[in-house]
Amino acid sequence: MEKGKIIKAISGFFYVKTEKGLYECKGRGILRKEKIRPLVGDMVEISVKEGDKKEGIVEKVLPRKNQLLRPEIVNVDQVIIVLSSKNPSPSLMLTDKIISLGERQGLSVVLCLNKADLLEKEDLLIVEMKKIYEPVGYPIVLTSTKKAMGIEDLSRELKGKVSVFAGPSGVGKSSLLNAIKPGLSLKTGEVSERIQRGKHTTRHTELMEIWEDGWVADTPGFGHLDIDEIPREDLRFTFRDFLEPMEECKFLSCLHLKEPNCGVKKAVKEGRIAKKRYEHYEHFMMNYETKPWKRSGM
Numbered sequence: 001m002e003k004g005k006i007i008k009a010i011s012g013f014f015y016v017k018t019e020k021g022l023y024e025c026k027g028r029g030i031l032r033k034e035k036i037r038p039l040v041g042d043m044v045e046i047s048v049k050e051g052d053k054k055e056g057i058v059e060k061v062l063p064r065k066n067q068l069l070r071p072e073i074v075n076v077d078q079v080i081i082v083l084s085s086k087n088p089s090p091s092l093m094l095t096d097k098i099i100s101l102g103e104r105q106g107l108s109v110v111l112c113l114n115k116a117d118l119l120e121k122e123d124l125l126i127v128e129m130k131k132i133y134e135p136v137g138y139p140i141v142l143t144s145t146k147k148a149m150g151i152e153d154l155s156r157e158l159k160g161k162v163s164v165f166a167g168p169s170g171v172g173k174s175s176l177l178n179a180i181k182p183g184l185s186l187k188t189g190e191v192s193e194r195i196q197r198g199k200h201t202t203r204h205t206e207l208m209e210i211w212e213d214g215w216v217a218d219t220p221g222f223g224h225l226d227i228d229e230i231p232r233e234d235l236r237f238t239f240r241d242f243l244e245p246m247e248e249c250k251f252l253s254c255l256h257l258k259e260p261n262c263g264v265k266k267a268v269k270e271g272r273i274a275k276k277r278y279e280h281y282e283h284f285m286m287n288y289e290t291k292p293w294k295r296s297g298m
């Protein structure tokens with residue numbers, strides 16, 4: 001039996017990296033029966049087929065540390081949220097969604113604002129994002145693959161961790177990885193002029209060991225994310241900037257919406273919580289309310 005890590009999964013095949021090299025594997029039938037679907041990032045045990053073709057069978061999936069649904073990957077330490085400053089323009093609402101989903105899985109979060117070459121250095125967008133996210137504790141790295149800017153800074157954030165690049169199609173996730181490690185030669189694609197959206201060039205999540213102590217996953221871009229996998233009552237705990245002000249709420253059960261004597265709303269008023277962050281929280285909470293059938297067990 002060999003131990004390894006699934007780095008890619010394509011149409012029923014799992015590519016498992018072991019100390020003895022890369023094996024193309026099928027899953028053992030029992031896994032399907034037990035409803036265990038091996039995923040990229042999984043540590044697995046494989047039995048190796050005889051012969052020199054480097055084929056095997058995934059026999060066992062070891063316990064997972066965490067799991068993201070979109071992009072689908074397990075056992076990561078950190079999410080790098082990649083946004084582009086233009087073409088397509090960034091959505092801070094989507095950013096806050098990814099942050100909450102990441103926080104829920106215990107991941108650290110780094111924001112990467114790519115295509116910085118399309119902005120002035122002190123563009124309002126940069127100023128706004130720094131003002132909102134840096135005080136919460138999320139670093140923002142400005143990058144441009146066209147001007148080879150910020151690539152070192154981004155590389156530094158990746159050292160010693162398993163990171164997943166997440167963000168819309170066309171923001172430059174694969175381009176950034178190519179800039180960080182030119183040998184990767186990942187496929188990149190144009191952004192559609194007409195609708196200002198990427199063309200979903202990357203089709204599969206792939207984990208790459210870019211240094212001895214750093215793994216990174218390139219992933220397909222997504223347009224839409226559901227926050228509903230977080231129970232509504234728990235969403236407040238995924239807003240890190242709410243945690244301290246929350247201690248002043250009169251009610252432990254306070255959801256920071258219409259309740260009296262709410263520490264979070266007070267902090268928003270006093271500027272200790274960014275208004276945008278609170279607005280997004282409120283928006284997410286209202287959206288759960290309009291979709292009651294999605295709530296637990298219904």
Ligand SMILES: Nc1nc2c(ncn2[C@@H]2O[C@H](COP(=O)(O)OP(=O)(O)OP(=O)(O)O)[C@@H](O)[C@H]2O)c(=O)[nH]1
Pocket residue numbers: 114115116117118143144145146147168169170171172173174175176187188189190191198199200201202203219220221222
């Ligand atoms: N101006 C500018 N364009 C960039 C930069 N980085 C990437 N691009 C362009 O943006 C387009 C999309 O890049 P990709 O790397 O394919 O984007 P992606 O995020 O991997 O997209 P998907 O795989 O579809 O999710 C390409 O045309 C790149 O040349 C940048 O820093 N500045």
Ligand SMILES: [Mg+2]
Pocket residue numbers: 173174175187188201202218219220221
């Ligand atoms: Mg890509």
Ligand SMILES: [Zn+2]
Pocket residue numbers: 246249250254255256257259261262263264265
């Ligand atoms: Zn409150």
